């Protein structure tokens with residue numbers, strides 16, 4: 001089944017199908033006139049109906065649905081990913097939790113234009129390595145004083161193809177417990193469907209930016225600092241799913257040029273989408289983070305604390321911010337698709353698809369729904 005036919009399948013809600021069809025068609029058309037003021041920071045000026053929470057407590061979000069569900073493919077990717085985690089030694093003693101979280105399913109849902117388990121697995125390895133770095137070195141319980149050295153070691157491994165002999169450890173050293181994403185990228189570069197050097201460089205860049213954000217979170221944790229809402233939102237622009245989303249073309253088997261990916265208008269739109277995807281994580285992971293000993297970092301908690309409102313209002317306002325980001329992406333991506341290359345159109349549609357797969361996975365994964 002082609003991506004286009006999947007995207008126009010009857011499962012699509014609201015105007016998703018129209019948008020993605022427009023993004024992918026030869027002569028895309030922009031969305032209809034917006035129904036209210038648009039642009040970041042204008043959501044407060046719109047009157048919106050109160051959101052009814054679904055059974056998981058998360059309000060209905062403006063987000064596309066997952067554009068395919070292939071459980072067998074998801075299972076295959078997940079099984080191989082858990083085997084890999086066991087081989088490299090991450091999540092020792094917790095592999096059952098990793099299996100149950102079903103990151104393979106996330107890859108299958110978020111990359112509907114690839115049926116290739118090898119490519120989905122490669123993307124899954126990158127995501128799991130990024131998650132492991134967060135879980136081991138950043139999240140509650142980790143030692144923030146060690147964070148900088150852990151991240152520096154992992155960054156060095158990813159940016160230097162071979163170590164000069166002076167820096168090579170003597171004897172055989174135990175493999176680090178948590179791989180960085182970029183060694184995954186190196187392994188990927190020897191597998192079928194090799195990405196372009198510019199795609200690998202892009203991944204390295206996005207992971208390095210992610211690590212800077214991990215450092216910021218560590219500095220907040222060590223001081224017990226609760227960020228302001230703008231501070232937190234700026235942080236979530238870089239502590240985001242962008243390293244995963246940036247692989248959309250490599251997983252799909254085509255290449256967006258560095259020039260188009262680096263176009264500030266493309267970066268702005270894609271960064272907004274990645275931030276929105278990460279706010280979905282904030283909304284679904286709140287429960288998991290409740291009861292941890294340090295400061296809780298998720299948008300609903302930051303809003304409730306800083307704006308002195310109820311937790312429920314924090315959730316609702318977070319959902320508003322999410323929706324505003326997605327709507328802005330929708331409008332800007334459609335406009336970019338009008339003048340961009342076919343690869344850019346496909347990439348923007350891939351980002352849109354990623355949003356749908358991400359939300360569907362969060363709403364079902366036991367990582368967030370086990371209580």
Ligand SMILES: CC(C)=CCC/C(C)=C(/C)COP(=O)(O)OP(=O)(O)O
Pocket residue numbers: 127128130131134139210239240241242243244278281282285
């Ligand atoms: C896969 C990837 C790029 C992870 C980077 C960090 C990120 C965007 C997260 C979702 C981590 O945030 P958080 O610690 O809230 O994640 P969990 O809720 O623990 O899954």
